[in-house]
């Protein structure tokens with residue numbers, strides 16, 4: 001439900017804990033090591049935003065003394081946060097919302113003991129999502145994507161990276177990106193579109209993957225770039241998908257067309273990262289299998305390592321990414337849902353935070369930095385997103401909690417009562433009255 005138009009001035013007051021995530025003094029890059037624990041908390045805080053941008057952030061009593069506010073009080077919509085917790089809106093930097101059906105057969109097969117790879121070999125997996133997407137009309141796909149974005153916002157997410165990747169022909173990949181753009185135009189948050197033509201080799205190219213890579217490089221990437229349908233190009237670089245050499249080829253095609261790159265790496269097997277890091281990916285995601293040497297290698301770069309533990313959870317894996325090793329080595333880390341029909345059908349960043357704390361031994365504070373400011377870095381949006389600071393976009397999430405640690409603590413429940421997306425207020429379905 002929209003409560004206010006974009007251009008109005010809105011003042012949130014009586015915030016019990018405001019997590020500003022304002023820049024720590026250090027290097028100015030993505031958060032690493034101890035910086036991940038610096039949340040910049042202001043107690044009894046207020047935030048004023050006008051026209052979708054944060055104007056000032058401080059303590060409630062100081063904000064109310066502000067001369068501009070005193071003069072304009074009547075024009076300002078005031079929301080009493082009743083001592084609860086406010087975060088920067090989550091930046092979900094890895095999602096696959098351009099699909100039609102849930103994959104319930106795969107889900108049931110896994111309960112009977114089949115693995116992700118066995119299911120893929122038997123015709124399930126990513127390939128089983130392809131036909132419905134190829135057949136779907138663009139508007140049908142856009143409707144599915146918009147529903148996912150709305151569900152994400154209800155749980156505090158205000159920025160979403162959205163990949164294509166279930167069409168696997170130039171026509172249906174571009175249709176997926178158009179559907180992402182269509183959904184984004186109806187959603188007040190920010191959507192970052194990514195071309196994932198190289199998700200898996202489609203059936204018709206089964207024995208000639210190189211020909212498919214050529215189609216990605218020579219048709220999909222240039223067309224997506226020319227039509228400004230994607231900001232990033234992604235590759236699933238792993239056993240059963242694309243090799244590091246193929247990923248490099250696709251990265252080079254992206255660079256030639258002015259697009260930035262990111263990749264899925266190390267979900268099923270280890271891929272040496274050196275050749276990919278040389279092309280400066282914004283993010284490398286999954287990272288379940290990685291050598292000690294490559295963790296050190298990553299620490300020397302600004303490439304963000306993005307963990308998606310929802311996939312480990314849903315696939316019933318015992319092993320989760322070794323977050324502590326990454327953090328202790330100084331690698332900038334992010335967290336994302338990996339929202340997709342096969343391995344992580346969740347829109348919930350709070351649940352991902354919970355998994356990061358319980359299964360990966362990240363502290364609650366680290367998990368929040370990873371899901372906000374470092375997610376913004378993973379998308380190149382650090383100047384606009386991921387923290388609550390004057391001049392940044394008004395992206396906020398209000399939680400029914402007195403302490404920020406509750407958000408990861410109450411798992412599988414939604415405590416988000418209000419989200420602000422580029423200045424537009426959306427009340428969560430289950431929330432009571434506000435303000």
Ligand SMILES: [Zn+2]
Pocket residue numbers: 094096264338340
């Ligand atoms: Zn993914």
